[in-house]
Amino acid sequence: xxxxxxxxxxxxxxxxxxxxxxxxxxxxxxxxxxxxxxxxxxxxxxxxxxxxxxxxxxxxxxxxxxxxxxxxxxxxxxxxxxxxxxxxxxxxxxxxxxxxxxxxxxxxxxxxxxxxxxxxxxxxxxxxxxxxxxxxxxxxxxxxxxxxxxxxxxxxxxxxxxxxxxxxxxxxxxxxxxxxxxxxxxxxxxxxxxxxxxxxxxxxxxxxxxxxxxxxxxxxxxxxxxxxxxxxxxxxxxxxxxxxxxxxxxxxxxxxxxxxxxxxxxxxxxxxxxxxxxxxxxxxxxxxxxxxxxxxxxxxxxxxxxxxxxxxxxxxxxxxxxxxxxxxxxxxxxxxxxxxxxxxxxxxxxxxxxxxxxxxxxxxxxx
Amino acid sequence: xxxxxxxxxxxxxxxxxxxxxxxxxxxxxxxxxxxxxxxxxxxxxxxxxxxxxxxxxxxxxxxxxxxxxxxxxxxxxxxxxxxxxxxxxxxxxxxxxxxxxxxxxxxxxxxxxxxxxxxxxxxxxxxxxxxxxxxxxxxxxxxxxxxxxxxxxxxxxxxxxx
Numbered sequence: 001x002x003x004x005x006x007x008x009x010x011x012x013x014x015x016x017x018x019x020x021x022x023x024x025x026x027x028x029x030x031x032x033x034x035x036x037x038x039x040x041x042x043x044x045x046x047x048x049x050x051x052x053x054x055x056x057x058x059x060x061x062x063x064x065x066x067x068x069x070x071x072x073x074x075x076x077x078x079x080x081x082x083x084x085x086x087x088x089x090x091x092x093x094x095x096x097x098x099x100x101x102x103x104x105x106x107x108x109x110x111x112x113x114x115x116x117x118x119x120x121x122x123x124x125x126x127x128x129x130x131x132x133x134x135x136x137x138x139x140x141x142x143x144x145x146x147x148x149x150x151x152x153x154x155x156x157x158x159x160x161x162x163x164x165x166x167x168x169x170x171x172x173x174x175x176x177x178x179x180x181x182x183x184x185x186x187x188x189x190x191x192x193x194x195x196x197x198x199x200x201x202x203x204x205x206x207x208x209x210x211x212x213x214x215x216x217x218x219x220x221x222x223x224x225x226x227x228x229x230x231x232x233x234x235x236x237x238x239x240x241x242x243x244x245x246x247x248x249x250x251x252x253x254x255x256x257x258x259x260x261x262x263x264x265x266x267x268x269x270x271x272x273x274x275x276x277x278x279x280x281x282x283x284x285x286x287x288x289x290x291x292x293x294x295x296x297x298x299x300x301x302x303x304x305x306x307x308x309x310x311x312x313x314x315x316x317x318x319x320x321x322x323x324x325x326x327x328x329x330x331x332x333x334x335x336x337x338x339x340x341x342x343x344x345x346x347x348x349x350x351x352x353x354x355x356x357x358x359x360x361x362x363x364x365x366x367x
Numbered sequence: 368x369x370x371x372x373x374x375x376x377x378x379x380x381x382x383x384x385x386x387x388x389x390x391x392x393x394x395x396x397x398x399x400x401x402x403x404x405x406x407x408x409x410x411x412x413x414x415x416x417x418x419x420x421x422x423x424x425x426x427x428x429x430x431x432x433x434x435x436x437x438x439x440x441x442x443x444x445x446x447x448x449x450x451x452x453x454x455x456x457x458x459x460x461x462x463x464x465x466x467x468x469x470x471x472x473x474x475x476x477x478x479x480x481x482x483x484x485x486x487x488x489x490x491x492x493x494x495x496x497x498x499x500x501x502x503x504x505x506x507x508x509x510x511x512x513x514x515x516x517x518x519x520x521x522x523x524x525x526x527x528x529x
Contacts (some may be wrong), residue, residue: 073386074454075454075455076465247436247450319437342433342436
C-alpha cells in the first residue's frame with residue numbers, strides 16, 4: 001500500500017518536472033513572439049522582436065535603464081512602470097518590489113520578458129543616457145586598495161552630466177566572467193570637461209568589476225560605459241554645505257567641489273572625510289588646492305586609528321564623532337553623504353541630532 | 368541521506384546565472400546533500416557547530432560595522448572592516464528574503480591571517496550548513512573559519528574555570 005502510494009507520488013512528480021522542463025525548453029527555443037510594439041510615455045513607439053527581457057530590448061534600442069548588476073536581478077535598480085502588457089509578477093521580481101511598487105505596476109525590467117505589445121513609463125532623463133566607447137588614459141593608485149581610472153571618450157566624443165552622477169562600467173569577458181557585466185561608479189572629475197571622466201574604484205575581494213579594473217585593465221585599453229544616471233547633486237540654496245564621505249565615497253563629492261570652484265562659489269562648505277590611517281587617505285593635496293580656490297571651503301580629514309609613524313596632527317576618531325564635535329548646530333545646513341549604508345545611517349543620526357532636517361540630508365548609499 | 372526533490376530544486380537555484388552570475392557551486396559536481404554532509408563531518412571533526420561558526424561571523428561583522436567602512440580594532444586581536452556594495456542576493460534556499468551585499472574582512476593579527484565573507488555566507492552557514500561548493504569564489508572552509516575567527520569548540524565551552 002505504502003509502496004504503491006510512493007510510486008504514484010513519484011510518477012506524478014516526475015511527469016510534472018518533465019512538463020515544466022518542456023515548457024522552459026519550448027519558451028527558449030520554439031516560442032516566437034514575433035514583432036511587438038513598446039509604447040514609452042504614451043508617445044515614443046518601438047517596433048521590436050519579442051521574447052527577450054525588457055531591459056535588454058531597451059538597451060538594444062539605445063535606451064539605458066540603470067542596473068548595477070547587468071540584468072541578473074540582484075540589484076533591483078532597473079524598475080520600470082508597465083501600465084499594459086506585463087502579465088503576472090514573477091517570483092524573481094518579488095523580493096525587490098514593495099506593496100506600493102506592485103500597486104503602481106512597477107516591474108523589474110531585467111526579469112520581465114516582452115511577449116506582446118507593452119506600454120511603459122520611464123523618466124524622461126533616461127533618454128539622455130548613452131553608451132560610450134572610451135580609452136583608459138591613466139590608471140593610478142590612490143591608496144593600497146583604491147585606483148583612479150581616467151577615461152578619454154571615443155564615441156560619442158562628449159558626455160553631458162551633472163556633478164554627483166554615476167555611470168555603469170562594462171567589464172568584458174575575462175577569467176571571472178564569461179559575459180559582460182556592468183557595475184555603477186560615481187564620476188569624480190569636473191563634469192565641465194566633457195571629453196573625459198574619472199572614477200575612483202575600491203577593490204572588493206572577489207568583485208568581478210573591481211578585480212578587473214585593479215588587476216587586468218591597462219592604460220590604452222578600450223572600455224565601454226553608459227550613463228549618466230542618478231539624482232545625487234548639489235541643490236542651489238544659500239545654506240551651509242556639510243559633505244561627509246569615506247573611501248571611494250570621495251568621488252561624487254570631489255566632482256561637486258570641482259564644479260563649485262569652476263563657478264566661483266562662495267557658499268560655506270565643510271568636507272569631513274574619514275579614513276583609518278594616513279595610508280587610507282588620498283587626494284589631500286587636491287582638497288587643499290580647492291580650499292585655496294573656494295574661499296569658504298574647509299577640508300577636515302579624520303583618522304580613526306592613526307599609526308604612530310603617521311605623526312598625525314589632524315582630527316582623530318570616527319567620522320561621526322568628528323562631525324558631532326565640529327558642527328555647532330543644524331540651523332541653515334544641508335548635508336551630502338556618500339558611503340556604505342552603515343556609515344550613512346550613523347551620519348544621518350548625528351546630523352538630525354544636531355537639528356539638520358532629514359529632508360535636507362542627501363545621500364548616495366552604496367547598499 | 369538521499370537528495371530530495373526539494374534539494375534538487377535548491378541546487379538548481381545555485382547554478383551559475385540563476386541567482387548570481389557565478390552561482391554557489393563552483394566546480395563541485397556532487398549532489399547538494401553530499402556537499403552538506405561533507406562539510407557537516409568537517410565541522411564535527413573540528414568540534415563545533417554551523418550555528419557557532421555563523422554566530423562568530425555575525426558577532427565580528429557587527430563589531431566591525433562600528434568602523435563605518437574602515438578597519439577597526441576588535442578585541443582581543445582582530446581588525447575588521449565591513450563594506451557594502453550596491454544590491455542584494457536572494458538565498459538559494461528561498462527563505463531569507465533579499466540579503467544585502469555586505470562584505471566583512473577579518474584580520475587575525477596573532478595568526479597573521481585574513482578571511483573575507485559576506486552576509487550570504489553567514490545565512491547559508493548558520494541556517495543551512497552550506498559553505499558553497501568546491502571552487503566557488505565565495506567558498507568558505509570550515510577549518511579556516513574556525514581557526515582565523517577563533518570559534519570556540521565544544522571542548523573549550525565545557526572547560527569552565529574551576
